[in-house]
Amino acid sequence: xxxKSGDMxxxxxxxxxxxxxxxxxxxxxxxxxxxxxxxISSMCGLEKLEQREGLGHFYxxxxxxxxxxxxxxxxxxxxxxxxxxxxxxxxxxxxxMTKEKSKWVPYVIDLGRNTxxxxxxxxxxxxxxxxxxxxxxxxx
Numbered sequence: 001x002x003x004k005s006g007d008m009x010x011x012x013x014x015x016x017x018x019x020x021x022x023x024x025x026x027x028x029x030x031x032x033x034x035x036x037x038x039x040i041s042s043m044c045g046l047e048k049l050e051q052r053e054g055l056g057h058f059y060x061x062x063x064x065x066x067x068x069x070x071x072x073x074x075x076x077x078x079x080x081x082x083x084x085x086x087x088x089x090x091x092x093x094x095x096x097m098t099k100e101k102s103k104w105v106p107y108v109i110d111l112g113r114n115t116x117x118x119x120x121x122x123x124x125x126x127x128x129x130x131x132x133x134x135x136x137x138x139x140x
Contacts, residue, residue: 037069037081049082050107050116059104060090060118062097069097071104093120 040049049058049072056074063069067083068091084090095103109116115123 037083039067040070040082040084058107060107061099061104063091063094064097068094091118091121 049070056072056077059071059073061069061071061081063086066086068086070082070084071079072082073079086094091105098104105118105120107117108119109126110123111126113123114126116126117123
């Protein structure tokens with residue numbers, strides 16, 4: 001017997017194989033989230049991730065086993081994962097680590113209010129530098 005899915009004819013004997021492959025790929029996705037994580041050892045390293053500019057975002061993705069986990073997701077780059085010791089209190093409103101991207105908390109820079117920080121966390125002052133002002137100051 002053949003099952004029809006759109007324009008494809010899928011033999012019934014393949015259904016079990018397809019479901020097994022789907023389960024394996026799902027497990028690999030979970031292993032990737034937990035297995036390929038760079039450890040950030042200082043606040044300086046975390047600040048470098050916060051300061052990157054580009055088409056993308058820096059996220060807090062949850063906490064697990066004494067670490068806060070973060071992800072960077074930039075245009076045309078694979079998502080990269082990082083962890084930072086939770087004892088350093090980077091995040092006050094923690095939740096269990098999740099791969100569900102809709103629950104990730106973005107790092108936000110608000111130029112109108114000159115603040116920065118993870119959404120829902122205490123804000124920090126953000127100092128902007130105007131390149132024209134910088135050139136003028138260097139010329140004096």
